[in-house]
Amino acid sequence: MEEWQLAQGFSYSGIVSKLRNEPNRRDLAVIYSKSPAAAAGVFTQNRVAAAPVHICRERVPSSKIHGIVICSGNANACTGDQGMADARRMTELAANKLGCQPDQFLVCSTGVIGRPLPMAIMEAGIPSAVDRLSADKAGLNDAAHAILTTDTVIKVATRKLMLGQDRICITGFAKGAAMIGPNMATMLGFVMTDASVDPKDLQMILRNSVEHTFNCISVEGHTSTNDTVLILANGRGEPLSGERLQQFAMAVQEVCSELSRGIASDAEGAKHLVIIDVVGTRTDAEAKTVAKTIADSALVKTAIFGADPNWGRVVSAAGYSGVIFEEKDLSLTMGPTLLYERGRPLPFDAKIASAYLRDNRTVHLKLTFTLGEGKCTFYTCDLTDEYVRLNADYTT
Amino acid sequence: MEEWQLAQGFSYSGIVSKLRNEPNRRDLAVIYSKSPAAAAGVFTQNRVAAAPVHICRERVPSSKIHGIVICSGNANACTGDQGMADARRMTELAANKLGCQPDQFLVCSTGVIGRPLPMAIMEAGIPSAVDRLSADKAGLNDAAHAILTTDTVIKVATRKLMLGQDRICITGFAKGAAMIGPNMATMLGFVMTDASVDPKDLQMILRNSVEHTFNCISVEGHTSTNDTVLILANGRGEPLSGERLQQFAMAVQEVCSELSRGIASDAEGAKHLVIIDVVGTRTDAEAKTVAKTIADSALVKTAIFGADPNWGRVVSAAGYSGVIFEEKDLSLTMGPTLLYERGRPLPFDAKIASAYLRDNRTVHLKLTFTLGEGKCTFYTCDLTDEYVRLNADYTT
Structure with missing residues (x-):
């Protein structure tokens, strides 16, 4: 201990x-x-x-x-x-x-x-x-x-x-x-x-x-x-x-932050911890809305489980989050690779992008908007066949 | 043909x-x-x-x-x-x-x-x-x-x-x-x-x-x-x-309805078609919000896949839909069985309830509220391990 x-x-x-x-x-x-x-x-x-x-x-x-x-x-x-x-x-x-x-x-x-x-x-x-x-x-x-x-x-x-x-x-x-x-x-x-x-x-x-x-x-x-x-x-x-009081408040937030990262890291069933960084929205609340929508998308989460760099699902999830933006306001990076820049898809090596997802337990998605100073860091995990099995017969 | x-x-x-x-x-x-x-x-x-x-x-x-x-x-x-x-x-x-x-x-x-x-x-x-x-x-x-x-x-x-x-x-x-x-x-x-x-x-x-x-x-x-x-x-x-014009409009809606039921029935990967009936909300829009929230819950959908009558997940999904209600306003029926009546759980035979889910391809969830005349019928499917496999490697 x-x-x-x-x-x-x-x-x-x-x-x-x-x-x-x-x-x-x-x-x-x-x-x-x-x-x-x-x-x-x-x-x-x-x-x-x-x-x-x-x-x-x-x-x-x-x-x-x-x-x-x-x-x-x-x-x-x-x-x-x-x-x-x-x-x-x-x-x-x-x-x-x-x-x-x-x-x-x-x-x-x-x-x-x-x-x-x-x-x-x-x-x-x-x-x-x-x-x-x-x-x-x-x-x-x-x-x-x-x-x-x-x-x-x-x-x-x-x-x-x-x-x-x-x-x-x-x-x-x-x-x-x-x-x-x-x-x-x-x-x-x-x-x-x-x-x-x-x-x-x-x-x-x-x-x-x-x-x-x-x-x-x-x-x-x-x-x-x-x-x-x-x-x-x-x-x-x-x-x-x-x-x-302010110093105390900061310390309380640090304790809560460490505990919540501990929860996100203890991902049974999950094979990946996914960190979603959203920056450049009008407000922090908008950034959180975008991040949470991506974190809750079964299509994004299964793609990460399968090491499939199907980045369109991420952009699409941002699109239905309810936050108002135009495609040219958005760029997306997956790990070290810029995939989508201000509304335009960039050529990328699918094998290298897939290897990034396959070989790292912690993967980063970063969405950069051009709308303001809002930001949020959000944690989630992938959706695996083990999740389905474990949840399919919980009470019986 | x-x-x-x-x-x-x-x-x-x-x-x-x-x-x-x-x-x-x-x-x-x-x-x-x-x-x-x-x-x-x-x-x-x-x-x-x-x-x-x-x-x-x-x-x-x-x-x-x-x-x-x-x-x-x-x-x-x-x-x-x-x-x-x-x-x-x-x-x-x-x-x-x-x-x-x-x-x-x-x-x-x-x-x-x-x-x-x-x-x-x-x-x-x-x-x-x-x-x-x-x-x-x-x-x-x-x-x-x-x-x-x-x-x-x-x-x-x-x-x-x-x-x-x-x-x-x-x-x-x-x-x-x-x-x-x-x-x-x-x-x-x-x-x-x-x-x-x-x-x-x-x-x-x-x-x-x-x-x-x-x-x-x-x-x-x-x-x-x-x-x-x-x-x-x-x-x-x-x-x-x-x-x-009104007769014509009705016929257009019938055509759209038949097509949309056709889509919901053609459920590859899925083992169940799930019909969610919500009645008794203040408005039709509220009923639809509740129904869609349940239809989108991975926990509800995996439970149905596993023939697990874990009805608490359905009630809980209604609870976070954003529609305002008290527990006593809600009753839930799964197929022929009333499970939850105006905020109180009822005793039920888990084996019979599980058999209902296991033995029927089409299953019904009915949520009855006491708030008004709003209603909605919504169609979804269960979440299976096959869904995860098929979605995990789509582009690569």
Whole structure:
């Protein structure tokens, strides 16, 4: 395990509750802050949100959160009133055991949609997970494992910084969006810091960070019912402001960026990590729209899987993104090769271009527009026959 | 060949020009009307439109069109100024041979993007195709074959109707969107009628028909650079109006509907035709948005391929479609089984639900909302490993 710097005042656990019905698979995590913490959250934009998302939305931003309980294997989504009651009960079980109020706990789930949560397992598991809370790296490691679904490795990132006399630390962990994403590709992220931050500032900082990091990765364009990123800040004393708050915000974005790159890199099923750079649009939002449309194109993704330099599919996907441009406004580079320049196709050696796709696990597409200063970097993967096989029989 | 009723005054040909480099594959078609015809067109909404699309847009609506020349195997898209010159030259070659003006001809192409059109083949092929023009069914059959790419069968539809004393006929043919769509899933459709219709009315009727037919099928959500539907009406005398015009419009929509169902049914690679019925949204447009989002979800389409009744993916796709609703507004039926009722999951037998998907080539998903009277029927297919294989190495 690499050397992690941990935010102070937090403890963690991750246990085998048997929710997943796999003998040695950790599937239930608790995060706990002894002091009440400021908390903020960013959630899925899906109209069909899982029960835990509804509960979290009710409870953040807040200045009094003590922790988060997370289960993997069941999404508790499309589960109606019972699902809401079950999610509330999960927070109650953690809070009762720790001597705080249920509404001082947050809750997340990831897994299959539309199945009732087996509450007997939660009734036994959550108190047991609380018993194992640990402030050391082993505890964090267990929690980071317990939230995984199809991920092959844990994703942890940490930053420390000096703000005047104060040393503060930001510790995060996350799960993917593993590229074959049978679990609805749900993304969960948790960021803990010992800084003192006003809840409103924390919410703004988290939203901005997510926009530039977790919202710039895509698997197949299917927005999960459960996507959640939460941040807890348990520092005491005067909340950060001015220059210090900005330094803190930058560090939070760095942690989120490292976690999201970790998710995009852990591409099960996928054979390529695809980095899509779009520059020169009118706005950053336009660049992101173009990049996401390309990232979601099955035709682009199968071509990259097959090492087929079929660049017309990329230009065509940009064309139906909804962003207004003329063909002469656009040039396209695939790796080292300029293929399309201001609306004109350039002659190229198809064998060399194909070899670039075949021989590199990470491939770059760069689209350059002549419309302005907008830009975006987006991460996705290719679409493989393994993706189809793995997703074709997930629940049965 | 089934008994077709043909619109009067049109002739057709489809020849082997060797554009496709396959010895017996027809790849160049000409449609010709001896009388100048009213013409209208509906085109791709992709910002990157192929050269022939630009040419057609310049020339319709019109009251003086004599014909259409169509090649398959090369899209003439992303080909810059040379592509525009080549598309114009195609119309000139047909017009010169037939003694009319170049701008009295329209042009379409379908195939690989970004490759210059081999004009030597067109210079020889187009006059030769004109030489073969024939007003009988064999000519239409040849033309319908020459426009195909990955389609396995031709799609032809015809309607005759009596408007007062006048017998009129509407004849159409089309190519897919064959479900594996390596050719950018380009859809081309041609409708010929011997009715007399004002060009403006013709344009309005065609746009409305396409919206309810060709725009309600989807393969992988990738809007082609070349999609085109053209209609020619070569009747003389007083243009249709009032009740007669409405009867005519209905018949045009029927022809388009039959052609679009033909495209959706000719699903190479695909193992299932999926019919998505959405009812009870506020507007028809909302219903279509929900249906198209589900039709474009790789997770839904792989689940159907695998006979996995993973209905949460369908509900979740509705949730991120952008249409505003609450979970309690939605119920979902898969074939005969109600799975989700007003926000609550219902118990069901997974084996029976899986058998429904496995044993039927055509499967139905019905989403019922409680918001209004909006509705839409949409056609798509499943996502198979064969789709990935066929699309992974198309150009190389």
